[in-house]
Amino acid sequence: MKRNIYENISIPIRILDITIGVLLAILAFIIGTAF
Protein backbone atom coordinates (compact mmCIF):
# COMPACT_ATOMS: atom_id res chain seq x y z
CA MET A 1 0.00 0.00 0.00
CA LYS A 2 1.24 3.48 -0.81
CA ARG A 3 2.30 5.58 2.12
CA ASN A 4 0.37 8.78 2.46
CA ILE A 5 2.79 11.46 3.58
CA TYR A 6 -0.11 13.72 4.50
CA GLU A 7 -1.35 11.19 7.05
CA ASN A 8 -2.10 12.85 10.41
CA ILE A 9 -0.57 16.14 9.37
CA SER A 10 -2.66 16.95 6.32
CA ILE A 11 -3.95 20.29 7.60
CA PRO A 12 -0.66 22.03 8.47
CA ILE A 13 0.97 20.98 5.21
CA ARG A 14 -1.99 22.17 3.15
CA ILE A 15 -1.97 25.45 5.03
CA LEU A 16 1.74 25.75 4.36
CA ASP A 17 1.18 24.98 0.67
CA ILE A 18 -1.46 27.69 0.45
CA THR A 19 0.73 30.14 2.40
CA ILE A 20 3.70 29.48 0.12
CA GLY A 21 1.48 29.96 -2.94
CA VAL A 22 -0.06 33.20 -1.66
CA LEU A 23 3.29 34.66 -0.61
CA LEU A 24 4.87 33.74 -3.95
CA ALA A 25 1.95 35.38 -5.75
CA ILE A 26 2.36 38.60 -3.72
CA LEU A 27 6.11 38.58 -4.36
CA ALA A 28 5.58 37.97 -8.06
CA PHE A 29 3.09 40.84 -8.20
CA ILE A 30 5.43 43.26 -6.40
CA ILE A 31 8.46 42.36 -8.53
CA GLY A 32 6.31 42.19 -11.66
CA THR A 33 5.18 45.79 -11.23
CA ALA A 34 8.86 46.88 -11.32
CA PHE A 35 9.38 45.63 -14.89
Added chain:
Amino acid sequence: MEKKRKNTRFRRGFAEYKALEPDEKRRRRKEFLINNALYIFLTAVIIAIAVSRPRFLSAGSLINILSLSAANLPIALGIAGAIILTGTDLSAGRAVGLTACVAASLLQATGYANKMFQDLPTVPVFAVILLIVAIGAVIGAVNGFCTAKFNLHPFIVTLATQLIIYGTLLMYLTLGTNNGQSISGLDESYTSFINGSFISFGGTAIPNFVWYALVITIIMWFVWNKTAFGKNMFAVGSNPEAAHVSGVNVTRTIILVFTLAGALYGVTGFIEGARIGSNSAATGLNYELDAIAACVIGGVSFVGGIGKIRGVIMGVVLLRIIFVGLTFLSVNQNLQYIIKGLIILIACAIDMRKYLVRK
Protein backbone atom coordinates in the same frame (compact mmCIF):
# COMPACT_ATOMS: atom_id res chain seq x y z
CA MET B 1 35.84 9.86 -8.39
CA GLU B 2 33.37 11.94 -6.38
CA LYS B 3 31.77 13.19 -9.61
CA LYS B 4 31.43 9.64 -10.92
CA ARG B 5 29.77 8.54 -7.68
CA LYS B 6 27.34 11.44 -7.81
CA ASN B 7 26.58 10.64 -11.45
CA THR B 8 25.83 7.01 -10.58
CA ARG B 9 23.62 8.11 -7.70
CA PHE B 10 21.77 10.46 -10.01
CA ARG B 11 21.25 7.70 -12.58
CA ARG B 12 20.03 5.29 -9.93
CA GLY B 13 17.66 7.95 -8.63
CA PHE B 14 16.35 8.55 -12.13
CA ALA B 15 15.87 4.80 -12.74
CA GLU B 16 13.96 4.56 -9.44
CA TYR B 17 11.79 7.49 -10.46
CA LYS B 18 11.00 5.88 -13.83
CA ALA B 19 9.89 2.67 -12.13
CA LEU B 20 7.34 4.50 -9.96
CA GLU B 21 3.59 4.44 -10.48
CA PRO B 22 2.09 7.52 -12.20
CA ASP B 23 0.41 8.70 -8.97
CA GLU B 24 3.65 8.51 -7.05
CA LYS B 25 5.47 10.24 -9.91
CA ARG B 26 2.99 13.09 -9.80
CA ARG B 27 3.39 13.39 -6.03
CA ARG B 28 7.19 13.44 -6.30
CA ARG B 29 7.01 16.11 -9.00
CA LYS B 30 4.73 18.20 -6.80
CA GLU B 31 7.03 17.79 -3.81
CA PHE B 32 10.03 18.82 -5.91
CA LEU B 33 8.23 21.89 -7.25
CA ILE B 34 7.09 23.07 -3.82
CA ASN B 35 10.43 22.36 -2.11
CA ASN B 36 12.25 24.31 -4.80
CA ALA B 37 9.53 26.90 -5.44
CA LEU B 38 11.65 29.78 -4.15
CA TYR B 39 14.72 28.81 -6.20
CA ILE B 40 12.61 28.38 -9.34
CA PHE B 41 10.91 31.72 -8.76
CA LEU B 42 14.14 33.61 -8.02
CA THR B 43 15.89 32.04 -11.03
CA ALA B 44 12.98 33.13 -13.22
CA VAL B 45 13.23 36.67 -11.81
CA ILE B 46 17.00 36.76 -12.43
CA ILE B 47 16.51 35.57 -16.04
CA ALA B 48 13.78 38.17 -16.55
CA ILE B 49 16.01 40.94 -15.18
CA ALA B 50 18.93 39.78 -17.35
CA VAL B 51 16.71 39.81 -20.44
CA SER B 52 15.14 43.22 -19.78
CA ARG B 53 18.39 44.87 -18.54
CA PRO B 54 21.31 43.26 -20.44
CA ARG B 55 23.81 45.45 -18.52
CA PHE B 56 22.96 43.27 -15.50
CA LEU B 57 25.23 40.59 -16.96
CA SER B 58 28.16 42.92 -17.69
CA ALA B 59 31.53 42.12 -16.09
CA GLY B 60 31.28 45.14 -13.78
CA SER B 61 27.87 44.10 -12.50
CA LEU B 62 28.94 40.47 -12.00
CA ILE B 63 32.06 41.54 -10.08
CA ASN B 64 29.87 43.85 -8.00
CA ILE B 65 27.59 40.91 -7.11
CA LEU B 66 30.61 38.70 -6.41
CA SER B 67 32.31 41.22 -4.12
CA LEU B 68 29.12 42.11 -2.22
CA SER B 69 28.47 38.38 -1.71
CA ALA B 70 32.05 37.80 -0.57
CA ALA B 71 31.76 40.63 1.97
CA ASN B 72 28.67 39.01 3.49
CA LEU B 73 29.81 35.41 3.31
CA PRO B 74 31.86 35.15 6.55
CA ILE B 75 29.05 36.59 8.72
CA ALA B 76 26.53 34.22 7.07
CA LEU B 77 28.82 31.24 7.71
CA GLY B 78 29.05 32.26 11.36
CA ILE B 79 25.31 32.69 11.81
CA ALA B 80 24.68 29.39 9.99
CA GLY B 81 26.44 27.59 12.87
CA ALA B 82 24.14 29.28 15.40
CA ILE B 83 21.07 28.38 13.29
CA ILE B 84 22.18 24.75 13.06
CA LEU B 85 22.03 24.73 16.88
CA THR B 86 18.37 25.85 16.49
CA GLY B 87 19.46 29.29 17.61
CA THR B 88 20.19 32.57 15.94
CA ASP B 89 22.51 35.53 16.49
CA LEU B 90 21.16 39.05 16.60
CA SER B 91 24.44 40.54 17.80
CA ALA B 92 26.28 39.74 14.55
CA GLY B 93 25.66 43.09 12.84
CA ARG B 94 26.71 45.12 15.86
CA ALA B 95 29.77 42.91 16.34
CA VAL B 96 30.71 43.67 12.74
CA GLY B 97 30.17 47.39 13.44
CA LEU B 98 32.35 47.37 16.56
CA THR B 99 35.16 45.37 14.98
CA ALA B 100 35.05 47.50 11.81
CA CYS B 101 35.34 50.71 13.85
CA VAL B 102 38.15 49.33 16.03
CA ALA B 103 40.05 48.14 12.95
CA ALA B 104 39.53 51.46 11.19
CA SER B 105 40.58 53.50 14.25
CA LEU B 106 43.81 51.53 14.62
CA LEU B 107 44.62 51.71 10.93
CA GLN B 108 44.07 55.39 10.16
CA ALA B 109 46.78 57.03 8.11
CA THR B 110 49.42 58.84 10.14
CA GLY B 111 49.13 62.54 9.50
CA TYR B 112 45.38 62.38 8.81
CA ALA B 113 43.88 65.54 10.32
CA ASN B 114 40.94 63.83 12.09
CA LYS B 115 42.93 60.82 13.28
CA MET B 116 41.19 59.28 16.27
CA PHE B 117 44.37 58.45 18.22
CA GLN B 118 46.77 61.19 17.14
CA ASP B 119 49.88 59.65 18.76
CA LEU B 120 49.28 56.13 17.50
CA PRO B 121 52.04 54.97 15.13
CA THR B 122 51.22 52.80 12.09
CA VAL B 123 50.06 49.42 13.41
CA PRO B 124 50.88 46.32 11.32
CA VAL B 125 47.77 45.03 9.51
CA PHE B 126 48.28 41.45 10.72
CA ALA B 127 48.40 42.54 14.37
CA VAL B 128 45.06 44.32 13.88
CA ILE B 129 43.55 41.23 12.19
CA LEU B 130 44.48 39.13 15.21
CA LEU B 131 43.07 41.71 17.62
CA ILE B 132 39.83 42.09 15.65
CA VAL B 133 39.27 38.34 15.36
CA ALA B 134 39.97 38.05 19.11
CA ILE B 135 37.40 40.78 19.90
CA GLY B 136 34.83 38.99 17.73
CA ALA B 137 35.66 35.65 19.35
CA VAL B 138 35.22 37.12 22.86
CA ILE B 139 31.77 38.49 21.89
CA GLY B 140 30.87 35.08 20.47
CA ALA B 141 32.20 33.28 23.54
CA VAL B 142 30.02 35.44 25.82
CA ASN B 143 26.98 34.64 23.65
CA GLY B 144 27.85 30.93 23.70
CA PHE B 145 28.59 30.85 27.42
CA CYS B 146 25.27 32.49 28.37
CA THR B 147 23.35 30.28 25.95
CA ALA B 148 24.96 27.04 27.09
CA LYS B 149 25.42 27.65 30.81
CA PHE B 150 22.19 29.52 31.58
CA ASN B 151 20.21 27.38 29.15
CA LEU B 152 18.78 30.51 27.52
CA HIS B 153 17.62 30.85 23.96
CA PRO B 154 20.31 32.57 21.86
CA PHE B 155 17.65 35.00 20.63
CA ILE B 156 17.39 36.70 24.01
CA VAL B 157 21.10 36.37 24.86
CA THR B 158 22.21 37.94 21.58
CA LEU B 159 19.49 40.60 21.84
CA ALA B 160 21.08 41.65 25.12
CA THR B 161 24.66 41.44 23.87
CA GLN B 162 23.89 43.44 20.73
CA LEU B 163 22.72 46.32 22.95
CA ILE B 164 25.86 46.03 25.07
CA ILE B 165 28.03 45.99 21.93
CA TYR B 166 26.19 48.98 20.49
CA GLY B 167 26.66 50.98 23.70
CA THR B 168 30.34 50.02 23.76
CA LEU B 169 30.69 51.06 20.11
CA LEU B 170 29.08 54.47 20.75
CA MET B 171 31.41 55.02 23.69
CA TYR B 172 34.43 53.86 21.68
CA LEU B 173 33.60 56.40 18.97
CA THR B 174 33.94 59.22 21.50
CA LEU B 175 37.49 58.19 22.46
CA GLY B 176 40.57 60.21 21.51
CA THR B 177 39.83 63.22 19.37
CA ASN B 178 36.99 61.55 17.50
CA ASN B 179 33.91 62.84 19.35
CA GLY B 180 31.49 60.38 17.73
CA GLN B 181 32.50 61.14 14.14
CA SER B 182 32.83 58.57 11.36
CA ILE B 183 36.27 56.99 11.16
CA SER B 184 37.87 57.50 7.76
CA GLY B 185 41.25 58.39 6.28
CA LEU B 186 42.45 54.80 6.45
CA ASP B 187 46.07 53.79 5.98
CA GLU B 188 47.03 52.64 2.51
CA SER B 189 48.37 49.31 3.86
CA TYR B 190 44.85 48.47 5.12
CA THR B 191 42.82 49.61 2.10
CA SER B 192 45.16 47.96 -0.40
CA PHE B 193 45.15 44.75 1.67
CA ILE B 194 41.34 44.56 1.38
CA ASN B 195 40.36 46.53 -1.72
CA GLY B 196 43.54 46.04 -3.74
CA SER B 197 43.49 43.60 -6.61
CA PHE B 198 45.81 41.39 -8.57
CA ILE B 199 43.31 39.85 -11.01
CA SER B 200 40.87 41.58 -13.34
CA PHE B 201 37.84 40.16 -15.12
CA GLY B 202 36.54 41.94 -18.22
CA GLY B 203 38.45 45.07 -17.26
CA THR B 204 37.02 45.15 -13.71
CA ALA B 205 39.35 44.39 -10.83
CA ILE B 206 38.39 41.58 -8.43
CA PRO B 207 39.09 42.92 -4.91
CA ASN B 208 41.37 40.91 -2.62
CA PHE B 209 38.68 40.30 -0.01
CA VAL B 210 36.90 37.98 -2.45
CA TRP B 211 39.87 35.60 -2.11
CA TYR B 212 39.86 35.95 1.68
CA ALA B 213 36.16 35.00 1.71
CA LEU B 214 37.00 32.01 -0.47
CA VAL B 215 39.73 30.84 1.92
CA ILE B 216 37.41 31.27 4.92
CA THR B 217 34.69 29.29 3.14
CA ILE B 218 37.11 26.42 2.45
CA ILE B 219 38.24 26.43 6.10
CA MET B 220 34.62 26.44 7.28
CA TRP B 221 33.75 23.58 4.90
CA PHE B 222 36.60 21.61 6.42
CA VAL B 223 35.49 22.46 9.99
CA TRP B 224 31.86 21.51 9.33
CA ASN B 225 32.48 18.33 7.38
CA LYS B 226 35.80 16.89 8.43
CA THR B 227 36.27 17.62 12.12
CA ALA B 228 34.79 16.08 15.25
CA PHE B 229 33.66 19.56 16.29
CA GLY B 230 31.64 19.88 13.07
CA LYS B 231 29.97 16.51 13.60
CA ASN B 232 29.23 17.43 17.22
CA MET B 233 27.66 20.70 16.08
CA PHE B 234 25.20 18.87 13.83
CA ALA B 235 24.53 16.27 16.54
CA VAL B 236 23.77 18.95 19.16
CA GLY B 237 21.64 20.83 16.64
CA SER B 238 19.45 17.88 15.75
CA ASN B 239 19.06 16.51 19.30
CA PRO B 240 21.06 17.88 22.24
CA GLU B 241 19.89 15.15 24.65
CA ALA B 242 20.90 12.35 22.28
CA ALA B 243 24.22 14.09 21.65
CA HIS B 244 24.83 14.38 25.40
CA VAL B 245 24.02 10.71 25.96
CA SER B 246 26.39 9.81 23.11
CA GLY B 247 29.22 11.54 24.94
CA VAL B 248 29.25 14.90 23.17
CA ASN B 249 30.14 17.83 25.41
CA VAL B 250 27.09 19.95 24.54
CA THR B 251 28.14 23.04 26.54
CA ARG B 252 31.60 23.11 24.97
CA THR B 253 30.19 22.62 21.48
CA ILE B 254 27.68 25.49 21.86
CA ILE B 255 30.35 27.84 23.24
CA LEU B 256 32.76 26.89 20.44
CA VAL B 257 30.13 27.37 17.71
CA PHE B 258 29.35 30.87 18.95
CA THR B 259 33.04 31.69 19.45
CA LEU B 260 33.80 30.62 15.89
CA ALA B 261 30.84 32.68 14.69
CA GLY B 262 32.17 35.68 16.64
CA ALA B 263 35.61 35.27 15.05
CA LEU B 264 33.92 35.30 11.63
CA TYR B 265 32.07 38.52 12.53
CA GLY B 266 35.49 39.93 13.36
CA VAL B 267 36.74 38.95 9.92
CA THR B 268 33.65 40.55 8.34
CA GLY B 269 34.24 43.69 10.42
CA PHE B 270 37.85 43.86 9.28
CA ILE B 271 36.79 43.53 5.63
CA GLU B 272 33.90 45.99 5.97
CA GLY B 273 36.09 48.57 7.72
CA ALA B 274 38.22 49.02 4.60
CA ARG B 275 35.51 48.21 2.06
CA ILE B 276 33.23 50.96 3.32
CA GLY B 277 36.10 53.32 4.13
CA SER B 278 34.09 55.54 6.46
CA ASN B 279 32.91 53.72 9.59
CA SER B 280 30.31 54.97 12.01
CA ALA B 281 27.93 53.51 14.59
CA ALA B 282 25.65 52.53 11.68
CA THR B 283 28.25 50.18 10.21
CA GLY B 284 27.00 46.61 10.28
CA LEU B 285 23.42 47.62 11.04
CA ASN B 286 21.01 44.84 10.02
CA TYR B 287 23.80 42.70 8.57
CA GLU B 288 22.60 39.80 10.70
CA LEU B 289 19.18 39.94 9.05
CA ASP B 290 20.66 39.58 5.56
CA ALA B 291 22.86 36.76 6.80
CA ILE B 292 19.95 34.94 8.49
CA ALA B 293 17.87 35.40 5.32
CA ALA B 294 20.71 34.00 3.21
CA CYS B 295 21.04 30.98 5.51
CA VAL B 296 17.32 30.22 5.45
CA ILE B 297 17.18 30.57 1.66
CA GLY B 298 20.22 28.31 1.44
CA GLY B 299 18.44 25.54 3.32
CA VAL B 300 20.00 25.94 6.78
CA SER B 301 17.01 24.82 8.80
CA PHE B 302 15.73 26.50 11.96
CA VAL B 303 14.60 23.02 12.98
CA GLY B 304 18.28 22.35 13.74
CA GLY B 305 21.04 20.04 12.60
CA ILE B 306 20.50 20.69 8.90
CA GLY B 307 22.63 22.87 6.67
CA LYS B 308 25.44 22.85 4.16
CA ILE B 309 28.20 25.30 3.32
CA ARG B 310 27.17 25.26 -0.34
CA GLY B 311 23.62 26.16 0.76
CA VAL B 312 24.92 29.20 2.66
CA ILE B 313 26.99 30.30 -0.35
CA MET B 314 23.99 29.84 -2.62
CA GLY B 315 21.74 31.78 -0.24
CA VAL B 316 24.18 34.69 0.02
CA VAL B 317 24.76 34.87 -3.74
CA LEU B 318 21.08 34.42 -4.64
CA LEU B 319 19.99 37.15 -2.24
CA ARG B 320 22.68 39.49 -3.54
CA ILE B 321 21.81 38.82 -7.20
CA ILE B 322 18.16 39.57 -6.49
CA PHE B 323 18.93 42.84 -4.73
CA VAL B 324 21.43 44.03 -7.31
CA GLY B 325 18.83 43.05 -9.92
CA LEU B 326 16.09 45.01 -8.13
CA THR B 327 18.39 48.03 -8.09
CA PHE B 328 18.83 47.57 -11.85
CA LEU B 329 15.04 47.63 -12.16
CA SER B 330 15.06 50.85 -10.06
CA VAL B 331 12.81 49.25 -7.43
CA ASN B 332 12.13 51.59 -4.53
CA GLN B 333 14.47 50.95 -1.58
CA ASN B 334 11.50 50.74 0.80
CA LEU B 335 9.85 48.12 -1.36
CA GLN B 336 13.06 46.09 -1.28
CA TYR B 337 12.58 45.56 2.47
CA ILE B 338 9.09 44.15 1.80
CA ILE B 339 10.51 41.85 -0.89
CA LYS B 340 13.25 40.69 1.48
CA GLY B 341 10.69 39.97 4.19
CA LEU B 342 8.51 37.99 1.80
CA ILE B 343 11.48 35.95 0.59
CA ILE B 344 12.39 35.07 4.19
CA LEU B 345 8.77 34.12 5.00
CA ILE B 346 8.54 31.86 1.95
CA ALA B 347 11.90 30.25 2.72
CA CYS B 348 10.78 29.56 6.32
CA ALA B 349 7.42 28.16 5.19
CA ILE B 350 9.15 25.80 2.73
CA ASP B 351 11.65 24.79 5.43
CA MET B 352 8.83 23.98 7.86
CA ARG B 353 6.99 22.08 5.16
CA LYS B 354 10.02 19.90 4.46
CA TYR B 355 10.28 19.20 8.20
CA LEU B 356 6.60 18.20 8.48
CA VAL B 357 6.84 15.92 5.46
CA ARG B 358 9.89 14.20 6.96
CA LYS B 359 8.03 13.77 10.24
